[in-house]
Amino acid sequence: MGNARMFGPRRVEKSILQRIVGLNWGIVLANVLLAVAGFAMLYSVADGTWDPWASRQMLRFGVALLLMLVIAVIDIRYWMAIAYPAWFLGILLLFAVELVGDTGMGGQRWLDIGFMRLQPSELVKIATVMALARYFHGRNYFQARSLRSLVIPLLLLLIPFALVVRQPDLGTALMIVVGGVAVMFLAGVPAWLFVVAGVAITSAIPVAWQFLRPYQKDRILTFMNPESDPLGAGYQITQSKIALGSGGMTGKGFLEGTQSHLNFLPEMKTDFIFTVLVEEFGLMGAAAILLLYGIVLCYGLIMGIGCRNQFGRLLASGLAVSLFLYVMINVGMVMGLLPVVGVPLPLISYGGSAMLTWMVAYGLILSVSTHRHVTIAPKGSGII
Amino acid sequence: MLAGFQGLVLAALGVRLYYLSVVNGEKYRLRADKNRISIRLIAPERGEIFDRNGEKLATNTQDLRVLLVPEQTDQLRPTLKKIQQIIEIDDRRMARIERRIKRQRKFVPVTLAQGLDWQTFSRLNVEIPRLPGVLTDAGLSRLYPGGNSIAHLIGYMASPDDDDVAKSPLYQLPGFKVGRQGLERRYEPFLRGASGTRRVEVNAVGREIRELPPREEAERGDDLHLTLDISLQRFVMEQLGEEAAGAVVLDVASGDVLAIASSPGFDPNEFTRGISNANWQSLLKDPRSPLLNKSVSGQYPPGSTIKMIVALAALEQGLISPETTFFCNGRHRLGNHTFHCWQNRGHGTMDLMQAVANSCDVYFYKIAEKLDIDLIADMARRFGMGTTFDIGIDGEKAGLVPTREWKRIYQQQSWQLGETLNVAIGQGAMLATPLQLAVMTARMASGMEVFPRLVKDELAPKALFPTLDVNPFHLETIQRTMAMVMEPGGTAHDYARKKSAVALAGKTGTAQVRRITLAERATDGGVLENSELPWKSRDHALFVGYAPATAPEIAVSVIVQHGGGGSSVAAPLARKIMDFALSKTPANPDLEGQV
Numbered sequence: 001m002g003n004a005r006m007f008g009p010r011r012v013e014k015s016i017l018q019r020i021v022g023l024n025w026g027i028v029l030a031n032v033l034l035a036v037a038g039f040a041m042l043y044s045v046a047d048g049t050w051d052p053w054a055s056r057q058m059l060r061f062g063v064a065l066l067l068m069l070v071i072a073v074i075d076i077r078y079w080m081a082i083a084y085p086a087w088f089l090g091i092l093l094l095f096a097v098e099l100v101g102d103t104g105m106g107g108q109r110w111l112d113i114g115f116m117r118l119q120p121s122e123l124v125k126i127a128t129v130m131a132l133a134r135y136f137h138g139r140n141y142f143q144a145r146s147l148r149s150l151v152i153p154l155l156l157l158l159i160p161f162a163l164v165v166r167q168p169d170l171g172t173a174l175m176i177v178v179g180g181v182a183v184m185f186l187a188g189v190p191a192w193l194f195v196v197a198g199v200a201i202t203s204a205i206p207v208a209w210q211f212l213r214p215y216q217k218d219r220i221l222t223f224m225n226p227e228s229d230p231l232g233a234g235y236q237i238t239q240s241k242i243a244l245g246s247g248g249m250t251g252k253g254f255l256e257g258t259q260s261h262l263n264f265l266p267e268m269k270t271d272f273i274f275t276v277l278v279e280e281f282g283l284m285g286a287a288a289i290l291l292l293y294g295i296v297l298c299y300g301l302i303m304g305i306g307c308r309n310q311f312g313r314l315l316a317s318g319l320a321v322s323l324f325l326y327v328m329i330n331v332g333m334v335m336g337l338l339p340v341v342g343v344p345l346p347l348i349s350y351g352g353s354a355m356l357t358w359m360v361a362y363g364l365i366l367s368v369s370t371h372r373h374v375t376i377a378p379k380g381s382g383i384i
Numbered sequence: 385m386l387a388g389f390q391g392l393v394l395a396a397l398g399v400r401l402y403y404l405s406v407v408n409g410e411k412y413r414l415r416a417d418k419n420r421i422s423i424r425l426i427a428p429e430r431g432e433i434f435d436r437n438g439e440k441l442a443t444n445t446q447d448l449r450v451l452l453v454p455e456q457t458d459q460l461r462p463t464l465k466k467i468q469q470i471i472e473i474d475d476r477r478m479a480r481i482e483r484r485i486k487r488q489r490k491f492v493p494v495t496l497a498q499g500l501d502w503q504t505f506s507r508l509n510v511e512i513p514r515l516p517g518v519l520t521d522a523g524l525s526r527l528y529p530g531g532n533s534i535a536h537l538i539g540y541m542a543s544p545d546d547d548d549v550a551k552s553p554l555y556q557l558p559g560f561k562v563g564r565q566g567l568e569r570r571y572e573p574f575l576r577g578a579s580g581t582r583r584v585e586v587n588a589v590g591r592e593i594r595e596l597p598p599r600e601e602a603e604r605g606d607d608l609h610l611t612l613d614i615s616l617q618r619f620v621m622e623q624l625g626e627e628a629a630g631a632v633v634l635d636v637a638s639g640d641v642l643a644i645a646s647s648p649g650f651d652p653n654e655f656t657r658g659i660s661n662a663n664w665q666s667l668l669k670d671p672r673s674p675l676l677n678k679s680v681s682g683q684y685p686p687g688s689t690i691k692m693i694v695a696l697a698a699l700e701q702g703l704i705s706p707e708t709t710f711f712c713n714g715r716h717r718l719g720n721h722t723f724h725c726w727q728n729r730g731h732g733t734m735d736l737m738q739a740v741a742n743s744c745d746v747y748f749y750k751i752a753e754k755l756d757i758d759l760i761a762d763m764a765r766r767f768g769m770g771t772t773f774d775i776g777i778d779g780e781k782a783g784l785v786p787t788r789e790w791k792r793i794y795q796q797q798s799w800q801l802g803e804t805l806n807v808a809i810g811q812g813a814m815l816a817t818p819l820q821l822a823v824m825t826a827r828m829a830s831g832m833e834v835f836p837r838l839v840k841d842e843l844a845p846k847a848l849f850p851t852l853d854v855n856p857f858h859l860e861t862i863q864r865t866m867a868m869v870m871e872p873g874g875t876a877h878d879y880a881r882k883k884s885a886v887a888l889a890g891k892t893g894t895a896q897v898r899r900i901t902l903a904e905r906a907t908d909g910g911v912l913e914n915s916e917l918p919w920k921s922r923d924h925a926l927f928v929g930y931a932p933a934t935a936p937e938i939a940v941s942v943i944v945q946h947g948g949g950g951s952s953v954a955a956p957l958a959r960k961i962m963d964f965a966l967s968k969t970p971a972n973p974d975l976e977g978q979v
Binding site: 239241242243244245246247248249258259262264278282283286287290291293294297298301320321324327328331332335337 | 390391393394397398400401402404405406408409411412413415416417419420585586593
């Protein structure tokens with residue numbers, strides 16, 4: 001899919017209007033379609049009513065869509081300039097959560113700042129990719145291969161990781177790491193380092209196991225063998241698999257899902273909404289949604305590769321990988337391929353955080369695409 | 385490369401989904417159905433119980449109840465308080481209700497009160513819109529219009545225990561009761577009926593969402609038709625009054641149990657509703673043991689009512705003829721032991737007729753000296769003693785017919801002649817139930833092997849019994865002696881004077897329950913009168929009889945525990961019962977005009 005070159009003439013600076021017109025509206029539409037599928041499923045989960053979930057989700061999406069478009073037209077150099085500050089802000093907020101955060105779903109994840117509840121780990125997810133992209137922007141391929149230059153990126157990566165693990169939110173922490181690793185890999189950090197790290201982590205698992213919370217251990221053990229405890233911890237996965245499987249090729253029909261409407265499914269409107277979708281629309285519906293995600297995310301990567309500046313390239317690719325992880329973990333989870341780690345399906349699951357993350361991240365990807373012809377000096381002393 | 389990796393992962397997810405939904409789709413579809421479809425039982429209506437004339441003895445009535453669905457109330461305690469203002473629920477019951485609410489799932493209704501009257505029920509219905517979660521309901525509950533008079537034979541309904549639940553899933557239904565005691569218990573599977581089923585869609589917590597056709601209706605239990613005549617039964621219970629007593633009335637020709645009474649009674653409806661602890665304790669502590677079904681489970685020494693059996697055994701053995709006479713001077717010596725006649729001054733010279741009519745003990749001591757105990761036992765058995773008839777009421781006792789073998793096995797001693805003398809006047813080890821005595825009398829009256837039945841047999845409305853293996857001439861002799869009992873000079877004549885043209889036949893019995901010592905006989909007043917004794921030491925009063933004497937239709941036995949003399953207490957009761965029973969028997973049309 002090498003059609004990135006088909007976007008407009010090779011002009012470096014564009015007016016706001018040009019940028020808006022020049023947006024890849026097809027891919028925006030794909031995002032909207034995913035959100036619409038989410039509205040439909042929330043409508044179904046609420047037994048055929050807009051209230052209370054679908055209507056609020058639509059409102060949120062409206063705001064998030066606007067935000068995405070605004071982010072997309074803001075100059076890429078501005079985003080590069082705030083990469084480090086954003087990272088620091090994120091870390092600060094994580095500390096704040098540690099001190100005064102609300103406890104929800106068995107962990108300290110929320111920061112109540114009056115008008116809304118903020119989930120700093122979501123911000124950190126994006127900011128870490130930004131900061132790493134910013135760091136490697138100034139370094140060429142050979143610099144990236146030197147071990148000494150890996151100290152700062154590792155700090156950029158491991159500090160948020162450690163803080164998020166402490167919350168504890170293993171799913172998000174892993175997503176931060178994998179997103180960051182993707183950036184480092186693309187920046188040219190040698191592959192054997194990842195292999196070494198992988199081996200080290202694997203051998204550290206028995207040690208790490210000691211530090212896991214009981215519910216986390218439970219989830220992992222249950223994932224290994226869900227049938228061992230069909231009414232307890234394995235109930236969610238077992239019921240989810242029943243719902244997925246009973247949907248068959250074409251599903252039971254909209255609003256006709258028995259597993260969902262009779263409440264056999266857990267967390268239907270959030271983590272397990274994909275299950276509801278498959279039960280009602282079958283393999284066909286699921287394939288359509290996965291295909292949409294595939295198009296949106298592959299396009300994200302392609303847009304990254306098509307960018308002329310290193311920051312944009314790394315940012316778009318890193319974010320695309322992060323977002324892909326979201327989808328992969330959630331879908332893998334409801335199918336029983338991954339442990340239940342509490343990761344929502346962005347755009348479709350009910351809730352603002354994941355949607356906001358997705359739309360902001362995708363706004364950045366679009367911004368990268370919009371400014372793909374901008375060249376930036378290695379030190380990043382761009383427009384500001 | 386990353387894009388390819390992403391595509392690969394998404395494809396893998398798709399394959400996994402294909403595996404789940406298409407390859408294993410059928411399996412998961414079945415499991416989804418198993419999840420959502422639940423089979424619920426429909427409770428059948430219990431069969432009713434009727435007396436011989438079709439009057440209802442046990443029926444089902446609308447039970448007006450008030451229920452509470454805990455999850456639908458906004459505040460549980462204030463709601464309960466408001467209900468308490470309308471209906472009386474004592475604190476103990478309230479505590480039980482609250483425990484139930486805690487234990488059950490929040491959407492399962494809890495019964496707050498049942499058996500409400502219409503007035504309370506309609507007041508509740510007015511209040512209900514202001515009491516969310518409270519609902520009224522009309523279910524079915526068992527009612528016994530016969531009340532006190534039939535408690536012992538019908539039994540009652542109670543909440544099932546774990547054993548019952550193991551027998552049928554029906555017993556798990558809320559409010560479904562199981563028959564306890566009597567006919568309700570014996571005919572439980574027959575009366576219960578068969579459950580119906582309906583398929584309902586349930587959600588994850590088991591709440592019903594909707595019903596899915598088809599529905600299989602419950603099959604009503606079968607009705608039970610008894611041989612009992614409820615009006616006679618009521619009359620008998622009235623006559624027994626407050627005494628601890630049992631009485632049985634049999635139809636001689638068919639063996640139909642027309643009445644089978646045990647006094648004092650109790651109200652089976654109270655048990656079905658849930659008896660209060662105070663009432664239960666008073667039933668348990670009553671010395672007259674109201675809960676015991678005396679007519680089938682009470683075993684008593686037969687007293688002089690056994691004398692016909694002894695006389696018949698002697699006649700059959702050729703030991704005596706009706707004309708054989710013995711002299712009674714009030715006592716009979718055997719070895720160094722003196723056996724007394726009830727008539728201390730003696731009866732003088734007696735033949736068989738006079739001996740039975742006067743219930744002369746000495747006459748029977750003299751027969752018993754020559755009559756082997758096993759011969760008496762054999763005759764007693766031929767007349768239905770020592771066996772059960774299984775008329776459908778649990779706890780039927782076999783009584784006791786002592787023999788040499790019995791003594792050897794159960795007491796490891798050999799039989800003594802003195803014991804035969806005691807058995808011959810109905811004291812000794814022999815025990816009989818009122819039902820057995822009534823059967824004995826019916827067999828005596830008809831010469832047939834009458835077998836009692838309480839439940840109507842539609843296939844054999846008229847029973848045909850084999851003839852007893854007894855010389856008919858001897859039997860007729862005994863029948864004549866029993867008629868003499870009611871004639872002037874007979875023990876029952878003064879107390880049970882004839883009031884109709886119908887001649888009766890019978891035999892009194894007075895069974896001693898204490899030992900009379902020589903010292904007591906030697907005192908001035910002689911043997912203490914019953915009225916001078918504490919209740920527990922007083923004699924049992926017995927009477928067996930049949931009527932009319934010439935063409936027997938009914939046979940009766942009456943036992944009044946510690947009632948005193950058979951002549952003075954039991955005979956008048958039996959007389960009234962027989963008169964009433966005969967007035968009710970349409971089988972003999974020429975009697976109708978005379979009564």
